[in-house]
Amino acid sequence: MIPSPPETRASLILRLRDAADVAAWDEFVAIYGPLVYRLALGRGLQPADADDVVQQVFTAVAQSVGRWVEQPERGRFRGWLLGIARNIALKTLTRRPHGGVGLGGQQSPERLETIEAPGGPLSSQFDIEFRREVYRWAACQVREAIEPNTWNAFHLTHVEGVSIAEAAAQLNISVGNVYIARSRVIRRLRVLAKQFEVSE
Incomplete structure (x- = not known):
């Protein structure tokens, strides 16, 4: 059975404030999980590190989405999410375990250059990937029903x-x-x- 027509994307975001709303979080993760994962891979992270970035991004969203919703001039949700993902990827690339070479190895400086400021090519790429992921998710829902x-x-x-x-x-x-x-x-x-x- 196809889920009932969702009210709006804004209502889904509002529902994320409730950590117990499993349906909202499942829907959110189904769309954004693969998107953030591919973004992390595209920034030069290894698959295991990209998985970590996804987990950290969703933890950060869970902890701060309530504050984001309450901001009167909060901007676009995807822009906010992209900023979180970019910052976490940056921290992952520059992390230095036990004072040694960062997780990104000798190529870290080159990889850091690919993490540009908001509004750059990455934002456009993120939006394109987002639309593709929405289609994949919706297609899966429809095909099963x-x-x-x-x-x-x-x-x-x-x-x-x-x-x-x-x-x-x-x-x-x-x-x-x-x-x-x-x-x-x-x-x-x-x-x-x-x-x-x-x-x-």
Whole structure:
């Protein structure tokens, strides 16, 4: 069953103030976990360190999202989250266990140069990756809730670029049913993704 249409992205953020709201946190982690992980890998961290960054970012969000929500001029949520992730990645790259070479090794200075200030290319990349992650999450939700042929009609024509007529032949359904299936899937994807489209 598809989750009920979410109110808004803003309401999800408000719900994060409640650490016991498992559904809100599951949804939040499903979208932002892979996003922060890829961001950390892209900054030059090893997979284990990227996992640590994800954990630290979500801990930091849990501890401070209430204060962020209460700020009258708080800016965009993704900008705030990106700042947290950037700072934690920076600390991870510069960490020096037992006074030795930092975790990033001899390449740390070069890696630090890739962690630019807010508003730079990383912010744009973060936004692009965010939209991709929202689509992946919504697609997974929809695919689990509908008939396989309905999903396949959408995927063949919308993702793989197969013609409507060819998809109908492959799936042994009418051309009209392919159009209907596509429309249903796209509508459900939009409903699920809408909560993440609110200006933050």
